[in-house]
Amino acid sequence: MRSQVKAPNNGRLRFQIMMVVVLLVSLLIGSMPAKAADNEADPSVQETFGQLQAGKRLKSERTYVTPEQPTVYLTFDDGPSKLTNQVLDILDKEDVKATFFVLGEQAKAHPAELKRIVKDGHAIGNHTYNHVYKELYSDFQTFWNQIQRSEDVISNIVGIRPQLVRAPGGTATNFDAYYFYLMEQAGYIMEDWNVDSGDSKRANVPVNEIWQTVKASPLDHEINILFHDGTGHESSVQVLPQVISYYKKLGYAFATLTDQVKPKQFAITKPKWSRNMSLKQFQGMIDQTQQYAVAHPSPSDLVKQAEEKRLAQKLEAEAEEKAKAKKEEEAEAARILAKQAALPLQVHVLGGNTFSIEPSIYKLHANQIELPLRYLIEKMGGKVAWQADTKTANAHYGIYDMDYDLVNRSISLFTLGKQTAYYSLADMNMQDNQIIVPLRKTIVSLGGRITNAVMDPDYREVSMALRPLHFFKENNTILKNSLFAMGG
Ligand SMILES: [Zn+2]
Numbered sequence: 001m002r003s004q005v006k007a008p009n010n011g012r013l014r015f016q017i018m019m020v021v022v023l024l025v026s027l028l029i030g031s032m033p034a035k036a037a038d039n040e041a042d043p044s045v046q047e048t049f050g051q052l053q054a055g056k057r058l059k060s061e062r063t064y065v066t067p068e069q070p071t072v073y074l075t076f077d078d079g080p081s082k083l084t085n086q087v088l089d090i091l092d093k094e095d096v097k098a099t100f101f102v103l104g105e106q107a108k109a110h111p112a113e114l115k116r117i118v119k120d121g122h123a124i125g126n127h128t129y130n131h132v133y134k135e136l137y138s139d140f141q142t143f144w145n146q147i148q149r150s151e152d153v154i155s156n157i158v159g160i161r162p163q164l165v166r167a168p169g170g171t172a173t174n175f176d177a178y179y180f181y182l183m184e185q186a187g188y189i190m191e192d193w194n195v196d197s198g199d200s201k202r203a204n205v206p207v208n209e210i211w212q213t214v215k216a217s218p219l220d221h222e223i224n225i226l227f228h229d230g231t232g233h234e235s236s237v238q239v240l241p242q243v244i245s246y247y248k249k250l251g252y253a254f255a256t257l258t259d260q261v262k263p264k265q266f267a268i269t270k271p272k273w274s275r276n277m278s279l280k281q282f283q284g285m286i287d288q289t290q291q292y293a294v295a296h297p298s299p300s301d302l303v304k305q306a307e308e309k310r311l312a313q314k315l316e317a318e319a320e321e322k323a324k325a326k327k328e329e330e331a332e333a334a335r336i337l338a339k340q341a342a343l344p345l346q347v348h349v350l351g352g353n354t355f356s357i358e359p360s361i362y363k364l365h366a367n368q369i370e371l372p373l374r375y376l377i378e379k380m381g382g383k384v385a386w387q388a389d390t391k392t393a394n395a396h397y398g399i400y401d402m403d404y405d406l407v408n409r410s411i412s413l414f415t416l417g418k419q420t421a422y423y424s425l426a427d428m429n430m431q432d433n434q435i436i437v438p439l440r441k442t443i444v445s446l447g448g449r450i451t452n453a454v455m456d457p458d459y460r461e462v463s464m465a466l467r468p469l470h471f472f473k474e475n476n477t478i479l480k481n482s483l484f485a486m487g488g
Pocket of ligand 1: 077078131168
């Protein structure tokens with residue numbers, strides 16, 4: 001009894017220990033990948049991180065279109081404000097388009113102006129939410145948050161998520177390689193400028209000073225010129241007609257900035273802000289920016305995607321069309337083959353009988369007609385005898401005898417009992433216990449020849465010259481004599 005009680009107890013204890021071991025092992029295994037992810041970033045991310053840390057600009061490949069005509073891209077920062085309507089009136093009157101880098105904070109306060117910018121056909125860029133340098137350039141996360149916040153405001157008012165971004169104060173001494181790289185990862189295009197109107201050098205820059213600055217600026221093929229339409233920039237509004245007329249006279253066109261225009265970007269200079277980005281923070285920012293890019297494809301991405309989709313559909317349709325055509329071709333070929341296979345073979349023996357060979361009996365193989373030996377010989381009135389012991393078939397026709405040797409695949413031809421030829425006949429084969437032979441060779445062996453053959457898609461006919469059997473009977477003696485006289 002005792003041992004019977006003890007045994008299950010032991011078993012339960014063993015089971016419990018086993019479960020603990022299983023649990024420990026699974027905990028250990030489960031914790032391993034998590035640990036690895038904490039300590040090690042993706043090697044390619046690590047490499048990127050190192051390059052950016054060294055101040056290297058890692059630009060993604062983009063293609064741009066250079067306009068034929070020299071072009072001015074008027075840009076207005078820090079709005080919209082009460083002044084924006086005046087700017088828009090002038091642009092309307094001059095019939096030129098511009099780009100407005102708006103602050104989220106200002107857009108929220110002046111939604112009507114923002115709407116009019118869009119309605120009038122100008123472009124909108126993002127200039128962050130509140131323009132406060134100390135916040136924006138203390139770390140990328142804050143900059144990023146402001147871009148998102150401003151974008152949400154703009155999107156709520158006009159339904160646009162601007163792809164173009166202008167850094168408050170410009171990127172010089174503000175951006176580092178990380179800022180540029182992460183903004184590009186998110187799909188944004190950073191826009192600095194190559195002509196500064198100087199309208200924000202200090203408060204209330206006089207009109208004439210702005211005018212002199214613009215006139216003294218270099219004339220590039222594409223000019224991205226910085227103005228401001230924020231509060232306090234009355235001078236900018238006043239100088240604007242003069243500036244537009246100046247560039248017009250020089251032959252410039254005016255256009256909005258787009259993702260097709262090569263952006264003006266300052267080279268990286270040492271930031272005046274002290275910042276530190278850890279690899280872990282960098283990895284986190286890459287995740288955020290890339291997730292954003294996936295969720296918000298840019299207009300050109302959408303165009304590209306649509307183009308790719310269209311191309312894929314076109315290729316698929318072409319492949320389908322091809323497959324369909326091929327199928328039809330094959331079906332047609334099969335129809336022809338089936339039709340041909342169903343054709344009887346008309347046989348004319350010149351001066352003799354005419355008969356038809358059913359399609360099930362003969363076949364067309366490698367351009368020659370093959371049919372059972374017995375069938376052919378008997379059709380001609382001859383006889384076939386089978387010698388099972390030697391595996392030979394004897395076909396007798398008139399003065400001819402043919403011995404088919406199945407073992408050696410050969411034919412011995414006898415004329416009047418005398419062997420006159422020996423062929424090795426690779427074409428000879430057995431099918432359903434019948435010896436299958438080629439028609440032409442067999443007829444020739446019987447002293448005849450094929451005089452004509454018609455192998456049309458819908459008609460098959462063979463004409464042959466072959467001495468009829470009665471000829472041999474009537475001329476037996478003469479044949480014998482002439483044959484032996486010839487020494488055959
Ligand atoms: Zn600004």
